Amino acid sequence: MLYSFLTETGFLKKLTQNPSLENETKIQNLAKFFNIVRDFELVAQEDRVISFVNYLNLLIEAGDDPPTVEADLDCDAVNVLTIHKAKGLEFRVVFLVSLVEGRFPWPHRRQPIELPDVLIKELLPTGDFHIQEERRLFYVGMTRAKEELYFTSASDYGGRRLRRISQFVLEAQGEVVKELEKRKSSALETIERFAPKKESPQPQITGIPESKLIALSYYHIDDYLTCPLKYKYVNILRVPIMEHHTVIYGRAMHTAVTKYFQFKMAGKNMSVADLLNTFKESFDPQGFLSELHQQERFRIGCEALIKFFNEEEKRNSKPVYIEKEFSFILGNNKITGRFDRIDMEPDGAVIMDFKTSEIKTQKEADKRAKESLQLVLYALAYKNVFGQLPICVELYFLESGIIGTNQIREAGLEKVKDKINEVSRGIRDRNFAATPTYMACQYCAYSQICPFAIIRA
Ligand code: SF4
Numbered sequence: 001m002l003y004s005f006l007t008e009t010g011f012l013k014k015l016t017q018n019p020s021l022e023n024e025t026k027i028q029n030l031a032k033f034f035n036i037v038r039d040f041e042l043v044a045q046e047d048r049v050i051s052f053v054n055y056l057n058l059l060i061e062a063g064d065d066p067p068t069v070e071a072d073l074d075c076d077a078v079n080v081l082t083i084h085k086a087k088g089l090e091f092r093v094v095f096l097v098s099l100v101e102g103r104f105p106w107p108h109r110r111q112p113i114e115l116p117d118v119l120i121k122e123l124l125p126t127g128d129f130h131i132q133e134e135r136r137l138f139y140v141g142m143t144r145a146k147e148e149l150y151f152t153s154a155s156d157y158g159g160r161r162l163r164r165i166s167q168f169v170l171e172a173q174g175e176v177v178k179e180l181e182k183r184k185s186s187a188l189e190t191i192e193r194f195a196p197k198k199e200s201p202q203p204q205i206t207g208i209p210e211s212k213l214i215a216l217s218y219y220h221i222d223d224y225l226t227c228p229l230k231y232k233y234v235n236i237l238r239v240p241i242m243e244h245h246t247v248i249y250g251r252a253m254h255t256a257v258t259k260y261f262q263f264k265m266a267g268k269n270m271s272v273a274d275l276l277n278t279f280k281e282s283f284d285p286q287g288f289l290s291e292l293h294q295q296e297r298f299r300i301g302c303e304a305l306i307k308f309f310n311e312e313e314k315r316n317s318k319p320v321y322i323e324k325e326f327s328f329i330l331g332n333n334k335i336t337g338r339f340d341r342i343d344m345e346p347d348g349a350v351i352m353d354f355k356t357s358e359i360k361t362q363k364e365a366d367k368r369a370k371e372s373l374q375l376v377l378y379a380l381a382y383k384n385v386f387g388q389l390p391i392c393v394e395l396y397f398l399e400s401g402i403i404g405t406n407q408i409r410e411a412g413l414e415k416v417k418d419k420i421n422e423v424s425r426g427i428r429d430r431n432f433a434a435t436p437t438y439m440a441c442q443y444c445a446y447s448q449i450c451p452f453a454i455i456r457a
Pocket residue numbers: 226227228229230233434435436437440441444445446447450451452453454
């Protein structure tokens with residue numbers, strides 16, 4: 001409903017057609033909101049708006065900030081973060097603000113129901129536990145700075161009493177800090193607080209520095225090569241989309257087949273009924289054109305899996321890896337991904353990727369395997385992780401049971417390295433200009449909202 005609302009009112013389109021940092025942030029906020037809705041759907045007993053609003057309120061009470069996305073740390077702007085959110089990050093200059101008693105440390109509020117000491121497993125520290133925790137946070141805040149660290153505080157925060165500088169500042173600075181002269185704001189200064197805000201300059205988005213690794217998977221590379229704007233929609237803005245039925249179907253098939261092989265690897269047998277049940281459980285009945293279409297896809301999936309089961313039982317092969325994750329460094333890029341399946345033959349490894357696209361002949365399957373950039377990338381990954389090339393790479397078309405094969409030589413790896421460098425360069429330079437073609441736009445999930453889409457009238 002939310003997706004229909006955003007697309008049918010033209011709201012998403014309006015945001016994408018007027019690109020600005022503000023609109024991009026709005027799209028990212030919407031994407032975050034979609035994730036919250038989806039998470040709720042997964043656990044909610046009562047999938048209704050009123051329950052969802054209660055859930056949102058609980059999130060806010062628990063300290064979450066549902067409507068806002070995380071700061072884009074590559075953006076050349078001031079990042080305003082809580083100390084908890086800044087954990088693990090570093091900045092050239094850090095300002096710790098509001099360093100006064102009553103704000104840092106924050107006053108201790110007792111829990112409405114305290115946890116009895118006997119139920120706490122770890123050793124309880126002696127002394128004021130709350131102050132110790134706040135001091136730890138203060139230390140975390142201080143150590144976020146690489147070059148410069150500023151402590152700031154004011155005496156007057158608008159209340160009746162003047163504030164004292166935080167005890168943590170005094171502890172950190174030793175004798176250097178003396179309590180500054182306390183001074184109440186003048187009437188004029190108080191009025192000044194209500195002056196209209198000055199326009200601040202728009203933050204500039206700079207390129208990604210060469211020293212920073214870019215994480216790339218095959219899907220990132222494919223998105224960028226298809227159309228850099230599509231890459232931006234998918235991976236940076238995360239523009240919400242209605243999942244295409246082929247993706248839902250493919251994922252359910254993939255889950256069932258993976259589970260079958262995981263059983264095999266563990267030396268267990270999976271019955272055909274269990275295989276179909278796994279498919280059924282993963283088959284999300286959304287995004288299909290009609291109920292009939294959904295039933296038809298489900299039937300085709302079941303038939304394909306029964307055929308797959310019979311073939312595999314006859315073949316009785318046992319993979320050495322299923323869903324094996326990989327990652328390796330190539331220049332200033334971190335390439336990540338997952339091998340669907342790896343078999344070990346006497347003369348080397350065979351890498352296999354499962355596909356659900358319709359392929360009817362061996363010739364067609366081999367052609368797809370020969371043209372597949374994904375398989376070359378997997379051969380490169382295998383070489384980087386295991387030190388040698390696989391003897392062959394394959395596409396297993398699950399619906400027909402046909403396997404397309406290709407052999408990758410050392411020279412063939414150069415092509416994929418060039419592609420990786422091309423994509424990495426574009427992302428580093430933040431070049432996300434659209435490269436629309438009829439084919440790309442036809443299959444692009446963003447064609448309804450993209451201002452550059454080429455679609456047949
Ligand atoms: S609709 Fe076409 S131009 Fe727009 S993002 Fe998709 S592929 Fe690129």
